[in-house]
Amino acid sequence: MPDELSAEDRELIENAKSMTYRSYAPYSRFHVGAAIRMADGSIVSGSNQENAAYPSGICAERNACWQASALNPGMAMKKIAIAARNVSIMPKGEEDKASFQSTPISPCGACRQALLEYEHLYGPIEVILYGADSIYVFPSISSLLPFSFTEF
Helix, strand or coil: CHHHCCHHHHHHHHHHHHHHHHCECCCCCEEEEEEEEECCCCEEEEECECCCCCCCCECHHHHHHHHHHHHCCCCCEEEEEEEEEEHHHCCCCCHHHCCECCCCCCCCHHHHHHHHHHHHHHCCCEEEEECCCCEEEECCCCCCCCCCCCCC
16 A cells, blocks of 8 residues: 555655546546656656557557656666556546546556566666555566567
């Protein structure tokens, strides 16, 4: 639970949660936020961005890691926190009142592979998956993708 996490990890989760309000998800109405703690302690965030020309949108996790790499070339990503809100159950106009998923969501395969490539470059990236009723912490991206592409 949140009180068992460090203040830095709680800050990272809060940043991921806030990014769900910046996502653009008019089709799925599933709002995801991701926040990455960099080696220097800074945070780079992203949110999912959909497009009618599916699948040309982008997931929150890849949005965040590609921004982190572009803004901080050569700097290690140490942790990523991910949170989601499903507003499909909310009436139109009340989406901002949607609560967070009760159980955590995990990155899709494409996001896992994208993050894994940075992990191979700079070392383990801890994963914090937020849910309103539970939080999962994994020591690395590779623990989420055990049989990955490794020859690149």
